[in-house]
Amino acid sequence: MSEWFEKQRRELLQIIEKSTPEDGIHDTQVHGLRFIRASQLSEPVYSVYEPSLCIVAQGSKAVMLGQEVYQYNPSSYLTASIDLPITGQVIEASRETPYLSLQILFDMNQILDVIQLSGKTIQARGEVSRGLKVSRMKDMLMDAVLRLVKLVEAPEDIPLLVPSTIREVIYRIIQNESNTSLTQFAVTGSHAQRIAKVVEKLNRDFAQPLRVAELAAEARMSSSSLYHYFKEVTGMSPIQFQKHLRLQEARRLLFSRSIDAAEVAFQVGYESPSHFSREYARMFGLPPVQDVHRLRCSLIDEMMENS
Structure with missing residues (x-):
């Protein structure tokens, strides 16, 4: 990284560090911009990534989509262009040098707006690419992101400057990723x-039965084409994708509520509690009750360490 880039990164790092007094996800006054801090290596975290740009100012993170692993650090960035169930893990962090990153959420209307304003004509192509991508950080993108982050410290400028700065960030991403x-x-x-x-x-509708033929008809594709293009974009088959969504929601429900595992199984679309338990253990390493107990104990231990 150049001396200029390192100076920009340190400035970005200082603002995030100042805005994150404790570990966790911190929303900012800039709509769609959030900061993340972690003072230790994390257990795998299961979530659905919304369309967004993710940049690491310090540390490193790995994201798994299906069986693929995407790793990024301050010299790179990750873009998610569609809602995807992922497994994320902080792989470089300590109390002395915590993991510090940011996420900028955006939607397709913002991307369309940028394309229209730029005068670019995007042609429909037969091929598709992954909805998750790691790219090398470029100076112009870092500059735009830093100007957006600086607005956190100038709230009076947010209404006027955020929309145009977000557009520039998206424009720089599109330039970097060859559209x-x-x-x-x-x-x-x-x-x-x-x-x-x-x-x-x-x-x-993840809890509803999955009928590939119906999905294919809605997408105006054959079932085989749907399977092919869906896997190209998501790294998973439609059934695997649905399974990830169901099990992630089940884990969230079990952790956040006093609710029976069998009831959760039915809520997320499983007809057999035993089948649900087997698939849950295959994904998270333990059956539902034991896994949630482990999660709660880990949370208590973390709270005690930080107290």
């Missing part, structure tokens, strides 16, 4: 846009 990772979902009638609608439906 593929994000813009493929903005092309009307493209395979990627059809898959995006299928992903949206699965995220919304």
Whole structure:
């Protein structure tokens, strides 16, 4: 990294550090901008990534999508261009040098706005690419991101400057990624846009029975084409994707509420509690009750360490 880039990174680091007095996710006054701090290596965290830009100012993180691992650090960044169930893990952090990062959420309307304002014409293509991508950080993107982050310390400027700065951030991403990772979902009638609608439906109706033929008909594809393009975008088959969504929601319900595992199984769409328990253990390493007990004990231990 150049001396200029390192200076920008340190400035970014200082603002995030000042804004995150404790570990966790911290929303800011800039809509869609959040800071993340972790003072130790983390256990795998299961969540659904929204369309966003993720940048690490210090430390390193690994994200797993299906069987693929994406690792990024201050010299790179990650973009998620569609809602995807992932497993994230901080792999470089300590109390002395905590993991510090930011996430900027955006939506397809913002991307379409940037494409229109830039005068670019995006042609529909037959091929699709992953909805998750790690790219090398570029100076112009870092500059735009830093100017956005600085607005956290100038709240009176937020209403006027945030919209244009967000547009510039998206524009720099599109430039860096050769108009593929994000813009493929903005092309009307493209395979990627059809898959995006299928992903949206699965995220919304994950507890309902999955009928590939119906999904394919809605996407105006054959079942084999749907399977192919869906896996190209998400790294998973539709059934695997649905399973991740169901099990992540089940874990959230079990951890946040006093609710029976069998009841949770039915809520997220499983007909057999025993089948649910087997798949849960296969994904999280322990059966539901034992896993939630472990999570709660880990949380208590962490709270005691920080007290």
